[in-house]
Amino acid sequence: MPTAITFSVNGIPRPQPRPRFVKGRVISSADANAKRWIRSVEAVAAQAKSYAEELDPALSVILVFRFPTKDKSRHGKPHTFRPDSDNLAKLVLDCMTRAGLLKDDSAVSSLCIRKTWDIEGGVDVLVLEDVRLTASDDSLPLPDWLQSGGVAGLSRFNQSDS
Numbered sequence: 455m456p457t458a459i460t461f462s463v464n465g466i467p468r469p470q471p472r473p474r475f476v477k478g479r480v481i482s483s484a485d486a487n488a489k490r491w492i493r494s495v496e497a498v499a500a501q502a503k504s505y506a507e508e509l510d511p512a513l514s515v516i517l518v519f520r521f522p523t524k525d526k527s528r529h530g531k532p533h534t535f536r537p538d539s540d541n542l543a544k545l546v547l548d549c550m551t552r553a554g555l556l557k558d559d560s561a562v563s564s565l566c567i568r569k570t571w572d573i574e575g576g577v578d579v580l581v582l583e584d585v586r587l588t589a590s591d592d593s594l595p596l597p598d599w600l601q602s603g604g605v606a607g608l609s610r611f612n613q614s615d616s
Contacts, residue, residue: 459509459555459581461502463495466575467519469541470548488545495546495577499553502579506555512584513556514564517543520572533569543567546577555581 468491471484519542521533547559556562563584 459502459506460579461498462576462578463498464574464576465491465494466522467491467537467542467577468545469537470545472541492545492549495549496553499550499555499579503553503555509556509561509581510583511557511561512563513561514566514582514584515547515562516566516580516582517546517568518578519567519569520574520576520578521569522573522575523571525571528571529573531571533571539567539569542569542577546579550579550581 466487468488471482471488474481519533519539523529543565547556547562550556551559
């Protein structure tokens with residue numbers, strides 16, 4: 455497997471369309487803009503697949519969604535408006551699966567999502583093997599409070615999957 459797979463898609467990021475129920479009927483929320491975004495993401499993911507080898511089952515995915523604004527004072531600052539991060543990520547992961555880049559999006563065991571303002575819209579995608587640090591990893595020792603589980607609930611971050 456290559457160290458990383460990266461690709462970018464330009465356009466205004468759209469959330470995963472979801473069916474809505476109105477007065478007992480199912481209404482689709484997929485508009486023409488969402489369909490164009492889906493086609494764009496799938497096309498670029500399919501291109502990335504042609505350069506990739508088989509991906510390991512445990513993956514880390516980092517998604518940086520860029521939303522366009524003419525206000526230069528906002529560039530690089532967090533985008534805290536709709537659409538929601540999880541719905542944006544769902545669309546991209548589903549497109550990566552349909553394009554064959556991922557066998558199944560359930561292979562993603564670590565997901566980082568960032569939304570930011572920028573000059574132009576799009577998404578930057580980075581796919582890596584999910585490598586977890588353990589307490590025995592001498593290159594980066596864990597802090598004492600995390601090793602001992604002294605803070606309620608945080609001891610699970612020190613567990614290895616072995």
